Amino acid sequence: MRDFLDDRPVKLRRERSPVPASLRPFVLAVGLCLLAGMLVFLDRRGVITPARQMLQSLTAPVARQLTGLRDDLGAFLSAPRGTAALEARIAALERENGELRNQLLRLEQARVENNFLRQQLAIQQAHPWTLLGAEVTVRSPDGGRRMITIARGSREGLRPGMAVIGQLPGPPAALIGIVETAGPHTAHVLLITDVSSQVSGRVIHQDRAEVGLVQGQWQRGSRLQLGQITRDLELAPGDSVVTAGLTGALQLPFDLAAIPPNIPIGSVDQVRVLDQYQIAEVRPFVDPDQVGYVWVILSQDD
Amino acid sequence: MGDPQPRRLEEILAHEAARIAGLFLLACLQVTLLGLPSGFTLPLVPVLAICRTLLGVSAAFPDVGLGRALRWALYGGLALDVFAATPLGAHALALLLAVLVVAGLTRRLRVERPAVPLLAVLVGMLIYETVLALFLQPGGIEWRSYLLVVVLPSVVVALAPTLPLFLLLRRLLRGQL
Numbered sequence: 001m002r003d004f005l006d007d008r009p010v011k012l013r014r015e016r017s018p019v020p021a022s023l024r025p026f027v028l029a030v031g032l033c034l035l036a037g038m039l040v041f042l043d044r045r046g047v048i049t050p051a052r053q054m055l056q057s058l059t060a061p062v063a064r065q066l067t068g069l070r071d072d073l074g075a076f077l078s079a080p081r082g083t084a085a086l087e088a089r090i091a092a093l094e095r096e097n098g099e100l101r102n103q104l105l106r107l108e109q110a111r112v113e114n115n116f117l118r119q120q121l122a123i124q125q126a127h128p129w130t131l132l133g134a135e136v137t138v139r140s141p142d143g144g145r146r147m148i149t150i151a152r153g154s155r156e157g158l159r160p161g162m163a164v165i166g167q168l169p170g171p172p173a174a175l176i177g178i179v180e181t182a183g184p185h186t187a188h189v190l191l192i193t194d195v196s197s198q199v200s201g202r203v204i205h206q207d208r209a210e211v212g213l214v215q216g217q218w219q220r221g222s223r224l225q226l227g228q229i230t231r232d233l234e235l236a237p238g239d240s241v242v243t244a245g246l247t248g249a250l251q252l253p254f255d256l257a258a259i260p261p262n263i264p265i266g267s268v269d270q271v272r273v274l275d276q277y278q279i280a281e282v283r284p285f286v287d288p289d290q291v292g293y294v295w296v297i298l299s300q301d302d
Numbered sequence: 303m304g305d306p307q308p309r310r311l312e313e314i315l316a317h318e319a320a321r322i323a324g325l326f327l328l329a330c331l332q333v334t335l336l337g338l339p340s341g342f343t344l345p346l347v348p349v350l351a352i353c354r355t356l357l358g359v360s361a362a363f364p365d366v367g368l369g370r371a372l373r374w375a376l377y378g379g380l381a382l383d384v385f386a387a388t389p390l391g392a393h394a395l396a397l398l399l400a401v402l403v404v405a406g407l408t409r410r411l412r413v414e415r416p417a418v419p420l421l422a423v424l425v426g427m428l429i430y431e432t433v434l435a436l437f438l439q440p441g442g443i444e445w446r447s448y449l450l451v452v453v454l455p456s457v458v459v460a461l462a463p464t465l466p467l468f469l470l471l472r473r474l475l476r477g478q479l
Contacts, residue, residue, distance in 0.1 A: 025368035029402045032376050036398055039380075039391030040437065048390055055384045059330065063385060066334035 116293050123165070123173045128301040129260065131165075132156055136292050137186065146194035146218050148177065150294060153185040157298055161258040163243070164189045166291035174264040174285035175199070175243060176294060187296075191288040192265070193218040200244040201226055201265055203280065205233055211244045214265055214282065224266055224282035231273065235280050239268040260300040322377045329381035338459065345427065345460045346467075347378035348397055352426040353419060353468040355401045357475060360413040368405050375401040388438060396433035400426040419468040420461055427457045 042048045080089040120131050138149035152158055160179050167173040177189040178197065190197050194216040201214035203226060210233040217225045226241055245261030266284040273279075329347050336344035351374045358367025379394025386393065404426045411418050431453045435443055 022365050025365045025372065025405075026402075028369050029372050029398065029405075032372055033395060033398050033402075036376065036379065036391040036395035040389045040395060041391075043389040043391060052384060052390045056387060059326075059384060063330060063334050066330060070335045070337065 119167055119173075120295055123167065123295065127173075127262075130298045130301070131295040132158070132298050133293060133295050134187075136294060139289070145196070146191035146216065146288065147180070148189050148191065148288070148294075150187050150189055150296070151185070152296060153187050154182045155184050158182040158187045158296055159258065163259040163263055163297045164294050165263060165297065166286045166288065166294045168286050168290055171285040172264050173295070174266065175259075176284070176286055176288040176291060178259065179296065189294070191218075192216055192284065193223050193288055195219040199259065199265070200246040201241045202244040202261070203229060203233070203235060203239050203241050203268065205235060205239045208233055211246065214241060217281075222281055223284055223287075226268070226280040226282050227277065229278040229280065231276060231278055233278075235268055235271040235278050237268050237270065239280075241265045241267065241280075241282050258297075260297060263297070318373070321373060322381075325374060325377040326381040326384075329378060329385055332382070333385040340455070342455055342459045344463060345430075345456065346463075347382055348400065348427060348430050349423055349460050349464055349467055350471060351375045351378050351397055351401055352404050352423050353464070353471050354475075355404050355426075356408055356413045356419055356422055356468070357472055359405050359409055364409075371401055371405070372398060392434065392437040396430045396437065399433055400430040403429050416465060419464050423460055423464045424457060427460045428453065431456050 039048065043052060080086050116133050120133055123129070124131055132152055134150035134152035136148050137151045150164070158179055159182060162179040163175055164177045164179060165173045166176040175192055177191040178199070179187050180190040181188045192199060192214065195218065197216040199214045200211060202209045202211050210229050212226050212229040215225050215227065217223055224241075229235060242265055243259050243261055243263040245259060264285050266282040268280045269283045270281040271278055325347065328350065332343060332346040336346055338344065351371065354374045355368065355371035358364065358369075358371040361367040375397040376394050379392075379397040380390060382388075382393035382397075383390045404422045407425060408418060408422055413419065435448060435452070439448075
């Protein structure tokens with residue numbers, strides 16, 4: 001120790017005085033303790049709390065910066081050193097990344113499934129149908145036939161002739177096709193837009209309805225066509241077309257009797273007259289080419 | 303007693319302002335940079351206040367030295383209160399009582415011995431933590447577990463830097479002793 005005036009070494013005292021030099025420090029101590037105690041009291045009563053909070057808000061930015069600095073420093077110090085440690089760390093992170101991606105994938109699948117189940121529930125609440133959901137696994141590879149393959153088959157109760165519906169945001173759930181063949185785990189669905197698809201339909205105009213035949217027109221440059229409607233009923237754009245439930249009577253090559261009535265198909269777009277009949281271009285409510293998940297109507301509650 | 307010439311008021315105020323700013327800075331460092339992974343914080347301000355007390359009571363003018371140590375305790379405690387969002391004065395009162403007890407116990411001891419700062423910090427931190435517990439845990443404390451889980455680890459953490467800080471402080475304050 002050195003004295004700051006003459007730069008001579010200063011020794012701390014070896015011999016201690018048994019009595020205090022004065023009462024001044026103890027008076028000061030008592031005073032400061034009382035001051036601190038009073039501050040506590042006033043703060044608890046809320047008198048000086050705003051001042052303390054103002055001080056805290058003033059010091060918060062600096063404290064935040066310093067805490068961030070400490071966190072950065074801690075991260076730097078805990079970072080792996082050396083090639084072997086880095087490689088081990090990278091391997092561990094890659095493992096963790098893979099697990100997280102798997103978890104994310106499962107969560108996304110669950111979310112998608114949840115959405116489909118919600119849609120199915122809403123459809124079943126609105127219609128007296130028993131549905132079975134199925135993912136579209138294969139789409140038409142070319143324009144020859146408009147078909148899709150779905151990931152459900154005869155093991156789940158699918159049979160040829162069952163109606164397949166789909167739903168897109170906005171329009172109602174609507175017919176998109178009919179099960180043509182059913183394997184144990186997959187089924188081929190002929191889309192209603194295919195030119196070989198023929199389904200009995202009922203067009204509703206105001207309070208009247210007329211039965212006709214809905215035929216696919218995709219290979220002919222449009223979507224659907226409603227034919228065999230007599231001129232007694234004057235069709236108009238916007239009229240709704242639903243299934244009539246009579247397809248089985250048409251004696252088509254496969255059993256279509258399983259299609260229940262009143263499944264929405266589409267709405268009339270254009271109408272033209274041919275001899276004694278009217279022919280309407282129908283815009284399907286659900287574009288069969290856009291759906292990724294469909295429901296097969298297994299049965300209908302009577 | 304103490305200074306041979308009375309200082310001017312503005313000089314005193316400037317010294318006090320510098321002391322307050324310095325202790326606020328130290329408190330800021332304590333609450334931001336000195337956190338340990340175990341959840342405890344290196345108690346820089348309490349340890350420095352206790353070491354300052356030792357140096358104060360062992361100086362040529364112990365009354366002046368103790369007065370300065372008490373002001374360190376007050377300013378440092380208030381700064382900790384501001385940063386820790388505790389009632390203003392709680393840390394200050396705990397630190398003042400710790401400093402006062404340490405000053406009383408070490409008046410007859412020679413602080414050059416390494417055991418003295420360690421014992422002083424041990425006693426001071428016990429008092430500090432106990433008083434703080436009484437202030438900050440008004441709903442009743444299970445003292446046995448509190449002692450084992452909070453007080454003893456805090457004291458051990460405080461003892462670790464005591465000697466280096468004491469020697470550093472003695473070197474820095476050599477002109478004021």
